[in-house]
Amino acid sequence: MKLLGQGLYWQEMPVGAKYKTFGRTITETDIVNFISCTGFLEVLFTDMEFVKEHSAIQGRVAPGALIYAIAEGMTMLGTIQGTGLAFLHMELDVKGPTFAGDTIHCEIEVIEQRAASKGGRGLVRTRNTVKNQRGETVLIYTPLRMMAGKSEA
Numbered sequence: 001m002k003l004l005g006q007g008l009y010w011q012e013m014p015v016g017a018k019y020k021t022f023g024r025t026i027t028e029t030d031i032v033n034f035i036s037c038t039g040f041l042e043v044l045f046t047d048m049e050f051v052k053e054h055s056a057i058q059g060r061v062a063p064g065a066l067i068y069a070i071a072e073g074m075t076m077l078g079t080i081q082g083t084g085l086a087f088l089h090m091e092l093d094v095k096g097p098t099f100a101g102d103t104i105h106c107e108i109e110v111i112e113q114r115a116a117s118k119g120g121r122g123l124v125r126t127r128n129t130v131k132n133q134r135g136e137t138v139l140i141y142t143p144l145r146m147m148a149g150k151s152e153a
Contacts, residue, residue, distance in 0.1 A: 011150055038063075090141050106128050
């Protein structure tokens with residue numbers, strides 16, 4: 001029986017493969033919950049009067065770390081759910097702000113794929129580009145993951 005939502009095995013993610021997630025609207029609640037539970041209590045995220053008077057970015061901006069975390073959540077369903085074994089490395093580049101009310105999605109491209117040294121596992125690196133509803137790139141990151149292989153199923 002097919003397990004709904006199961007991710008892909010490393011062999012099913014060839015270099016050049018592309019995927020796109022559904023969108024997700026960033027809410028005020030998302031921002032408040034994230035800054036509260038992580039301690040991101042910087043005035044840029046907690047004091048709108050400071051933002052109005054001193055910030056180069058106007059509006060209710062979301063921390064880049066929140067956008068990364070939400071993008072990771074969106075990519076898990078359908079790509080690594082149940083098949084991702086380890087997050088090994090990444091580079092991350094915030095390209096622009098994301099605000100409360102913006103809807104983001106993630107475009108995923110496989111840029112590296114190879115067998116691991118043992119156990120039927122593989123390594124897959126993707127370039128994950130997070131875009132807003134206007135098609136503007138707000139964040140790019142390149143996770144390297146250890147993935148289960150079909151022989152491990």
